Amino acid sequence: MNDQILPIGKDNDGKSIPKFLWSELKPRGKWLTPFNIISIPVICIGLVIIVIRFWKGLGAVTNLSQEVPWGLWIGFDVVTGVAFAGGAYVVTFMVYILNQQKYHSIVRVTVLNGFLAYVFYAGALLLDLGRPWNVINPIIGNNFGTSSVLFLVAWHFMLYMIAELIEFSPAIAEWLGARGARKILSGLTIGAVIFGITLSTLHQSGLGALYLMAKDKIHPLWYSEFIPILFLASSVFAGLSMVIFEGTISHKVFFDQISEKNHKAQEGIVHGLAKICAGAMFAYFFLQLLVFIHDKNWQYLNTPMGYWFLMEMIGFVILPMMLYFYSYRTNNQLLIRIAAILTMLGVILNRLNVTVIGFRWDAAVRYVPTIMEIVVTMTVIFIEIWVFRWIINRMPVLRESPEWAKKEN
Amino acid sequence: MDGFTYNNIFETKGIEYLAIIAFFLILVPFWVLLNRQVKISKQIEKALGILTSSVLKVPQGLFFSRLHTWTHLEKSGVAKVGMDDLLLHITGEVSFNKLIEPGEKVSKGDLMAEINHKGKNLKIYSPISGEVIEANPLLSKRPEILNEDPYLKGWMYKIKPTSWMADTNSYFLAEEASDWSRQELERFKDFLSSSMGKYSPDNANVILQDGGEICDQPLSELPDEVWQDFQKDFLSSKTLCHNANCFRNRE
Amino acid sequence: MSIDRRHFLKIIGLAGASLAIGKSFGAESEKKGEVEFKAMLYDSSQCVGCQACEKACAAAHQLPEPKDEPKVGIIRKTSETQRSAINIFNTSKGEVFNKTQCMHCNEPACAAACLTQAMYKTKEGPVIWRGDKCMGCRYCMVSCPFDVPKFEYHSSNPIIQKCDLCYDRIIKGQIPSCAEACTAGAVIFGTRRGLIAEARKRIAKSPKDFYEDIYGENEAGGTSNLYLSSVPFNEVGFKTNLQNTSYPALSKGFLYTVPSVFVLLPPLLLGIHEATKNKPSNSEENE
Numbered sequence: 001m002n003d004q005i006l007p008i009g010k011d012n013d014g015k016s017i018p019k020f021l022w023s024e025l026k027p028r029g030k031w032l033t034p035f036n037i038i039s040i041p042v043i044c045i046g047l048v049i050i051v052i053r054f055w056k057g058l059g060a061v062t063n064l065s066q067e068v069p070w071g072l073w074i075g076f077d078v079v080t081g082v083a084f085a086g087g088a089y090v091v092t093f094m095v096y097i098l099n100q101q102k103y104h105s106i107v108r109v110t111v112l113n114g115f116l117a118y119v120f121y122a123g124a125l126l127l128d129l130g131r132p133w134n135v136i137n138p139i140i141g142n143n144f145g146t147s148s149v150l151f152l153v154a155w156h157f158m159l160y161m162i163a164e165l166i167e168f169s170p171a172i173a174e175w176l177g178a179r180g181a182r183k184i185l186s187g188l189t190i191g192a193v194i195f196g197i198t199l200s201t202l203h204q205s206g207l208g209a210l211y212l213m214a215k216d217k218i219h220p221l222w223y224s225e226f227i228p229i230l231f232l233a234s235s236v237f238a239g240l241s242m243v244i245f246e247g248t249i250s251h252k253v254f255f256d257q258i259s260e261k262n263h264k265a266q267e268g269i270v271h272g273l274a275k276i277c278a279g280a281m282f283a284y285f286f287l288q289l290l291v292f293i294h295d296k297n298w299q300y301l302n303t304p305m306g307y308w309f310l311m312e313m314i315g316f317v318i319l320p321m322m323l324y325f326y327s328y329r330t331n332n333q334l335l336i337r338i339a340a341i342l343t344m345l346g347v348i349l350n351r352l353n354v355t356v357i358g359f360r361w362d363a364a365v366r367y368v369p370t371i372m373e374i375v376v377t378m379t380v381i382f383i384e385i386w387v388f389r390w391i392i393n394r395m396p397v398l399r400e401s402p403e404w405a406k407k408e409n
Numbered sequence: 410m411d412g413f414t415y416n417n418i419f420e421t422k423g424i425e426y427l428a429i430i431a432f433f434l435i436l437v438p439f440w441v442l443l444n445r446q447v448k449i450s451k452q453i454e455k456a457l458g459i460l461t462s463s464v465l466k467v468p469q470g471l472f473f474s475r476l477h478t479w480t481h482l483e484k485s486g487v488a489k490v491g492m493d494d495l496l497l498h499i500t501g502e503v504s505f506n507k508l509i510e511p512g513e514k515v516s517k518g519d520l521m522a523e524i525n526h527k528g529k530n531l532k533i534y535s536p537i538s539g540e541v542i543e544a545n546p547l548l549s550k551r552p553e554i555l556n557e558d559p560y561l562k563g564w565m566y567k568i569k570p571t572s573w574m575a576d577t578n579s580y581f582l583a584e585e586a587s588d589w590s591r592q593e594l595e596r597f598k599d600f601l602s603s604s605m606g607k608y609s610p611d612n613a614n615v616i617l618q619d620g621g622e623i624c625d626q627p628l629s630e631l632p633d634e635v636w637q638d639f640q641k642d643f644l645s646s647k648t649l650c651h652n653a654n655c656f657r658n659r660e
Numbered sequence: 661m662s663i664d665r666r667h668f669l670k671i672i673g674l675a676g677a678s679l680a681i682g683k684s685f686g687a688e689s690e691k692k693g694e695v696e697f698k699a700m701l702y703d704s705s706q707c708v709g710c711q712a713c714e715k716a717c718a719a720a721h722q723l724p725e726p727k728d729e730p731k732v733g734i735i736r737k738t739s740e741t742q743r744s745a746i747n748i749f750n751t752s753k754g755e756v757f758n759k760t761q762c763m764h765c766n767e768p769a770c771a772a773a774c775l776t777q778a779m780y781k782t783k784e785g786p787v788i789w790r791g792d793k794c795m796g797c798r799y800c801m802v803s804c805p806f807d808v809p810k811f812e813y814h815s816s817n818p819i820i821q822k823c824d825l826c827y828d829r830i831i832k833g834q835i836p837s838c839a840e841a842c843t844a845g846a847v848i849f850g851t852r853r854g855l856i857a858e859a860r861k862r863i864a865k866s867p868k869d870f871y872e873d874i875y876g877e878n879e880a881g882g883t884s885n886l887y888l889s890s891v892p893f894n895e896v897g898f899k900t901n902l903q904n905t906s907y908p909a910l911s912k913g914f915l916y917t918v919p920s921v922f923v924l925l926p927p928l929l930l931g932i933h934e935a936t937k938n939k940p941s942n943s944e945e946n947e
Binding site: 143213216228 | 737739740771772773774776794796801810812813814816817902914915922925929933936
């Protein structure tokens with residue numbers, strides 16, 4: 001897909017910052033790409049649906065009920081989307097804490113992805129709230145519901161967005177030509193990384209802890225006291241699989257921006273990530289097995305939900321794990337990518353099982369999302385990709401930093 | 410919980426979160442302070458790295474003074490003076506402040522220049538007596554030449570000597586200069602270890618690497634206190650008063 | 661249900677007497693200085709299904725009066741316009757009524773779940789919803805084991821609807837509207853301590869007429885809404901598989917771990933960072 005005739009972005013070189021920003025606002029590239037043709041109508045319809053949602057209430061666009069108050073927007077956008085953003089904390093851990101410079105070239109784009117994911121999924125959360133204007137209440141202290149896991153998750157989201165912004169800000173400073181700012185921000189990186197990893201650990205598991213009180217409402221095959229730890233473990237390989245997936249696409253779409261050296265390094269990076277995913281999934285599978293034994297869940301296996309559970313475990317945990325293992329040993333790039341997609345589907349399936357499918361599986365009217373809910377979800381994802389594309393085409397994320405910044409390193 | 414009155418199992422959560430915020434606010438200065446003192450002795454440790462005398466270039470035909478300056482009498486009868494390679498490798502990249510002008514008369518041991526690295530200075534004394542003919546114009550434009558080529562392009566002054574034989578009588582030449590350079594290097598390593606002992610908070614941490622090598626430009630990252638000590642031990646008249654050839658004391 | 665005249669007069673007499681003295685039980689047994697939980701006892705053996713409580717509740721809270729009647733086989737639920745609902749069940753001992761509403765748990769899951777403390781357990785006992793703080797996240801609905809809070813899905817400014825034990829009346833010294841309206845003496849208001857004692861007394865007096873347990877004594881860690889029934893509770897629509905410890909205790913383990921992680925993980929990461937800082941980094945090699 002090298003037919004994009006986008007001029008590669010250039011950083012600000014002495015121009016005043018407002019003038020530079022103004023010139024950067026102009027759109028670049030072709031308008032009628034396949035992605036644009038699909039995404040623009042969906043976004044337009046989605047925006048209309050969002051207006052209806054605020055005008056007529058949640059019930060007008062969703063299938064939520066008094067028995068199933070959280071549906072696709074929470075179960076998929078927030079709980080699953082945040083799992084995929086977990087690549088940011090794993091990669092920064094490897095590069096800044098473990099000093100594995102091999103992955104240094106993907107840090108910026110992964111952190112950017114993580115930041116955008118949190119911003120947009122926190123945004124999606126606002127759509128789901130009944131009274132979004134009161135969302136400042138837990139922030140300003142009216143009141144601080146410290147007994148609530150959701151309070152913790154909400155605050156962590158906010159703090160983590162700030163930490164990611166700090167981690168990403170040197171790229172913005174390079175783009176704007178702000179040398180002094182870049183120096184200060186680079187000094188803050190290690191602190192932001194450590195803070196970010198701590199926060200991530202807690203809120204990835206916190207998303208699971210949200211459901212701890214719903215003990216009688218979630219099917220026993222997916223409910224246990226260990227949901228937080230399972231979510232934390234799965235966020236590791238969910239995030240890395242997303243990094244592989246997104247990296248594959250970006251390398252094709254933004255081909256011209258990436259330096260020769262980084263192109264060659266990409267295969268090695270994907271290969272290394274495959275190894276980590278294989279190991280993480282191995283541990284995760286045995287964790288699931290331990291929980292299974294602890295709760296004596298074999299009694300549920302011979303039921304429809306039991307078969308569904310087995311399919312998730314075997315088809316979407318064991319199978320991709322073995323694919324990663326095999327493709328790592330044989331260095332088969334195509335198989336690694338297939339394993340990544342299977343893993344991501346497995347994580348989506350697991351998260352939806354806990355939050356939506358297994359939640360009140362015994363209700364008289366099973367919850368199924370409306371088309372409108374799906375369209376709004378797609379709208380949020382498409383807008384995020386648009387912003388991502390805007391940033392990649394301008395800031396030094398995939399392309400090399402300007403010379404003065406490289407010297408300082 | 411007796412079941413009849415209000416009981417909150419999460420009562421202290423708010424205060425706990427405040428304690429965590431305090432923890433983070435204190436952790437940052439705590440960590441910075443913890444690392445700072447150690448940095449000096451860490452750097453000196455690093456300096457006990459890989460600066461070997463094989464890196465040093467000691468060309469023949471030059472006279473070396475004990476204060477790490479050289480002088481070379483040209484066919485024209487004018488002598489060039491400059492700093493030696495060992496000194497410049499130890500300090501790292503420096504800039505050059507000339508302190509004497511053409512036409513001035515200098516005596517051996519007079520202050521002739523200062524070299525400067527990130528605010529830290531060393532005083533350089535003249536190895537010969539005579540009249541200053543010229544200061545090297547290249548050095549003010551491109552001070553890095555001092556480090557790149559200290560014996561040829563990086564000369565500091567051209568001086569017409571008035572007592573060449575007497576002045577250079579005790580200086581090193583050829584083989585002797587090489588040996589002396591190696592000895593100075595060893596002496597410098599000892600200097601580094603004792604500096605580390607002086608500035609490290611825990612003297613038991615002094616690690617002498619016998620046979621260990623120094624890394625390039627060891628002084629460049631060390632603080633001013635170490636530079637002042639170096640001036641005293643290697644570049645001043647105190648250095649010279651070990652043997653009978655003490656010349657006039659001039660600070 | 662066949663009653664002879666004597667039995668009927670006895671019941672009316674008892675009802676009248678309990679109307680006079682029995683609506684507030686145990687007001688004397690408050691410890692000095694410490695406020696005890698107020699509670700409500702529903703004795704289904706007294707209930708006649710007249711729905712006076714439902715109508716009084718609707719009137720007191722500006723809600724539409726419920727038009728349908730309890731019918732065997734149909735479960736009437738509370739909703740965003742109804743705080744309490746009477747149902748009738750065919751049981752092993754004939755037709756029995758039941759009253760559904762918020763259980764006002766001792767350690768409510770909804771109040772622990774609420775991140776703005778809009779759901780709030782008052783020290784008097786009732787769990788109330790404070791609308792000025794609520795942001796409509798519906799986490800209380802996810803957490804409540806009894807599925808009590810109801811959400812206005814068709815409003816652009818939605819509220820949560822649930823029984824609040826007429827808290828505004830209680831602090832003024834009055835009793836809830838349903839307790840006041842009940843002429844059969846099935847809905848009784850008092851302190852939790854007093855009502856449990858009263859319930860035990862009733863069971864002890866005629867053990868054949870009552871199922872031996874009080875629903876709400878231990879369920880979910882104990883609730884302020886207590887139930888007596890002549891048949892086992894699962895026959896009258898109650899959930900009987902709930903745990904006997906409070907639901908917030910389930911997330912206690914996680915919330916208690918959070919500060920430890922906050923304090924231990926950053927120094928650990930700093931330490932690893934220092935340890936790996938000077939090593940020659942792994943660059944460009946294929947492992």
